[in-house]
Amino acid sequence: MSRARGFTLVEVLVALVVTAIVLIVVANGMQASDRRQALVRERDAAAALASDIVEGWLASGGQIEVSGTAGKLAVSVEQQTIFEDEITGARLNELSVTIATPSGRRLATLTRRHLFDGKVDQDAR
Known part of the structure; x- marks a missing residue:
């Protein structure tokens, strides 16, 4: 009796x-990678927006009022004066910008302190 060559059905x-199973695992890994890439892109955009707001704050001599939404992102801006010298007019201000999704998931927070010269403030008025 000769034995047939090839693979059995089993x-x-x-x-x-x-x-x-291998294909399912690979597909799931690709989906997870896509989700992570989308989150990274969203956080990069939020960080760029926060940076733009801080740059505008610095350019305006510390005057800014921004809150609300930017597209699908919620923007929160808090400013406080840490120290103010009455003689020179110089002041140390802190600006904190938080960018979040409408559901409240925080994407980026940028806090910046800056010492504003009293001369700059008088020129800006």
Whole structure:
């Protein structure tokens, strides 16, 4: 009796099951990677927006009023004077910008302190 060459039906089915499992794992990994990339892009955009707000604050001599939404992002800006010298007019201000999703998930927070010269403030008025 001669033995036939090739694979048995059981071997083929086992190979198919193993291949299917590997493909499912790879597909899930690709989906997770896509979600992480989308989150990174969203956080980068939020950080750029926060940086733009801080740059505007610095350019305006510490005067800013921004809150609300920017597209699909919620923007929160808090400013406080840490120290003010009455003689020179110089003041140390702190600006904190928080960018979040409408659901409240924080994407970026940028806090910056800056010493504003009294001369700059008088020129700006």
